[in-house]
Amino acid sequence: MPREILLADGRSVEVDCLSCALTSGLITPTGGVIFESSNFHVHQDVGYPIRGLVIIASKRHFYCIDELTEEEQSEYMALIHKVRQKQRERLGIEKVYYFYNEDTTHHFHLWMVPRYEWMNRLGRSVESLRPVLLHARNEMNTEENMKGVMEGIHLLREALRAEIDGS
Numbered sequence: 001m002p003r004e005i006l007l008a009d010g011r012s013v014e015v016d017c018l019s020c021a022l023t024s025g026l027i028t029p030t031g032g033v034i035f036e037s038s039n040f041h042v043h044q045d046v047g048y049p050i051r052g053l054v055i056i057a058s059k060r061h062f063y064c065i066d067e068l069t070e071e072e073q074s075e076y077m078a079l080i081h082k083v084r085q086k087q088r089e090r091l092g093i094e095k096v097y098y099f100y101n102e103d104t105t106h107h108f109h110l111w112m113v114p115r116y117e118w119m120n121r122l123g124r125s126v127e128s129l130r131p132v133l134l135h136a137r138n139e140m141n142t143e144e145n146m147k148g149v150m151e152g153i154h155l156l157r158e159a160l161r162a163e164i165d166g167s
């Protein structure tokens with residue numbers, strides 16, 4: 001079923017799959033693309049304003065991990081590794097929670113949610129994911145916090161691109 005979505009610039013487009021529209025560049029996520037590899041696309045969902053939170057989505061339209069080709073499997077692990085390394089080096093992120101559900105309404109995408117001190121009062125491990133994300137969405141959409149989030153996107157983008165350019 002095609003869905004009607006409203007772009008940030010006011011235009012509205014009809015898309016069959018939001019993830020395809022995003023990874024093909026039809027829609028630009030707020031804050032821009034952090035990184036693109038042959039088969040994957042890295043961006044932040046600023047709807048959950050947590051500095052360093054990253055989503056790695058496949059460009060190809062599929063849902064389950066056993067649908068990854070061999071090429072995608074190795075590219076995927078190398079990419080997660082690289083993003084995680086940059087989160088640590090550039091943003092000082094010590095621990096990350098990973099979340100991925102195959103019954104998504106989008107397609108294959110991994111959430112990398114940095115773990116910060118303030119999250120501890122909302123619980124630990126997988127049970128804390130929902131309260132943490134809701135808290136971020138409802139309470140952290142401030143100008144000051146968003147500045148930090150945008151800076152995080154910028155730092156990760158710079159770090160990942162520098163690596164590819166070999167500089």
Ligand SMILES: [Zn+2]
Pocket residue numbers: 017018019020021060061062107
């Ligand atoms: Zn798709």
